[in-house]
Amino acid sequence: MEMAYLLIQCDMGAEIDIIKKLTKIPEVKEVRGTYGVYDIFAKLESETREQLDEILTNNIRRFQKFVQLTRFLRYYPKAESNFIL
Secondary structure, three states, X not given: OEEEEXXXXXXXXXXXXXXXXHHOOOOXXXXXXXOOOOOEEXXXXXXXXXXXHHHHHXXXXXXXXXXXXXXXXXXXXXXXXXXXX
8 A cells, every 4th residue: 555645735715625626536535724834734545656646647736726736655665564653
């Protein structure tokens, strides 16, 4: 299972629209509005990293009204695949 976390900064007033769009994507497991530099936090899960890239590139990045999208991919070294911080 692959996982990515997104921090999204969007145009003022676009938060609710973007949150609604994100919740329609099956791989998006959690979405939260936030205060601060970023407006939205989202957690994605898929079977492969390629599927995550596909969702981000061909779906989420095409949303309108993004100012900035930062993603963090979960990484586990192969020798420590069950290691959790």
